[in-house]
Amino acid sequence: MHELAVTQSVLEIVLRHARQAGGARVSAIHLVVGQLSSIVDDSVAYYWESVARDTPAEGARLHFRRIPARFRCEACGREFPLQEETRDCPGCANGLVRLIAGDEFSVESIEVDADGVPPSGPAGG
């Protein structure tokens, strides 16, 4: 339940990059969220409305790109998704595997309007 703090952090990053890019308004935000990062999209979206109010990012649409957890076998190099209850590589049954994807949590990109005109039409939410 720390999505409020996380959402405030998203806003801070978004506004800083929008300013640097000379964008007057932010119309969309693309987030990357790994399967193991324990972030609830709906909660972030819920807090976003109130956190972004009266800022240049008000009304910006949030897009979540989910990254499934993936592992790589240290022995045979095979890559495979998170399995229910086994540690072993499905290819060679080796037990030494490493996580290679699934813990991401970042702002990937934003879409900005330079002219200061609010995005036309309903801006989501």
Add this chain to the structure above:
Amino acid sequence: MPRRVPVLENILGANDRLADENRARLDQACVLGINLMASPGAGKTSLIERTVRALAGKLRLAVIDGDIATSLDADRATAAGATAIQINTGGECHLDAVMVQGALQQLDLFHLDLLIVENVGNLICPAAFRLGTHHNVLIASVPEGDDKPYKYPGMYRGVDVLLINKVDLLPYVAFDMGRFQRGVELLNPGVATFAVSCRTGEGLSAWLSWVEAAVAGRLMDTKGPQSSTASQ
């Protein structure tokens, strides 16, 4: 037309930067920091009491206690012989680097060897927030069940040391140690593991040896004859 601007910034980056500052303060004072995490009731405070009682004569210890409310845990750490600072998070489900920074300012770090930060009892959120400590330690306990690594992968992935507490209850609880350890290996192969009972004292000497070795390693790093200005 909207313009796409690449950002590629970690959302918890601000916390990470403060965690780095905390780490630098600890390193400057040659203090080893441990972030102790677990679900409520797994035995964080009991382990701290045991650790403080055993090491208080050898090491100068302090405890930072994170709780939503009350100073019950800090009181227990103080009674055991440690300097204790209470952080009441006021509802937050985890400690973050800002809260720890405030607590560090209340401690005389240059007269400490070991700092244990007792995180809020929670198996989800604390894993995401670096504090600046040197080691992440997780206590699992037998009554929680052997499925916890599978259900809380983020927590099990991010720790250096795992204690399995309450092993004295193994005869009475349906806990399959093999299944538990397979889950741990899947997420965190080779993590240092200690099976202990804070009630009976079983297995604690191995944990205490690990702590002492970690503190000694820290002192070697920073105070040894080869010490340099390099920082990590």
